[in-house]
Amino acid sequence: MSYFTAVLTSDGDGWHSVDLDVEDAVDVEELADEVRAAIDDSGETPGPVLVVLEREDEWFALVRVDGEEPRAFVSDLPAASSSHYGELLSVTADSPAPQPAPQEDEEEDSAARVAAPTWAGDADLLADLGLAGGELADTAESRDPAGALVAVGEKIGFVDLLEALR
Template identity: 35%
Template structure:
């Protein structure tokens, strides 16, 4: 079972809305939903959680490319909505021009300790793999996507149980998120 919600930043704080995933088939669909929920093209954060197994965060700022973080990529890659996120982050052999090239796929920056596994190209047998085959066992994407909103890389990477509740608390949006939960 999935829980999905959108948090749109406004002058007065955050507005939450339940996100219906039935019509979401791609990251583009999800991004369009987020942009539709935006107030004056301000930040919108989409949360997707699958029964405590994994969570994903997609941040959309105006017309900028979305920024993505997935807590447990290998688990997410085995689910329909999680695979949508992990496939986008990992790219595909058919689409080497990934729109999200600026993302730091292994979750590290130069000089930082590695915090997430990445796909080992040496193990590639030449056959196209699925996202589940290539997804690391840990986090994937941009762990700094909420840093300017009060959730540090370290905090995001440490989240496990009730991650969305803790994220909402850190953003000051607990009440509005609980209202749609």
């Protein structure tokens, strides 16, 4: 299985890619520093800045680095934790997905627990771009990682660039 990575920035006229190899970043703060340095070197005045990470058929992650503190979301924290990017994405464990409340099974009249979501992190990191946290979480849980990223890209406008980079 392979990894796909991209650094995307929007300037109001659309999304653009930034040429940067993110593979050696040890943690999310180092990644944010590398992305900010690459954008400063390119001379672009960025709007939103996203790092897109995907492990084929397993998980995807988004790291937003245009604010003071980097924010991250990962579609499957247990799977991502055992990957090359596990340490980098461990910051999402600080904001795990909310645990579902127990549901009563009407037929058996006993309490059953709904499967806990596997996503973690800041589901609202794209809310200002038109993708609410609940929608991002639902997309992460309901689709394969590549399909989920396409859905996210369609919603916030980077799907054509994403497909071109793949």
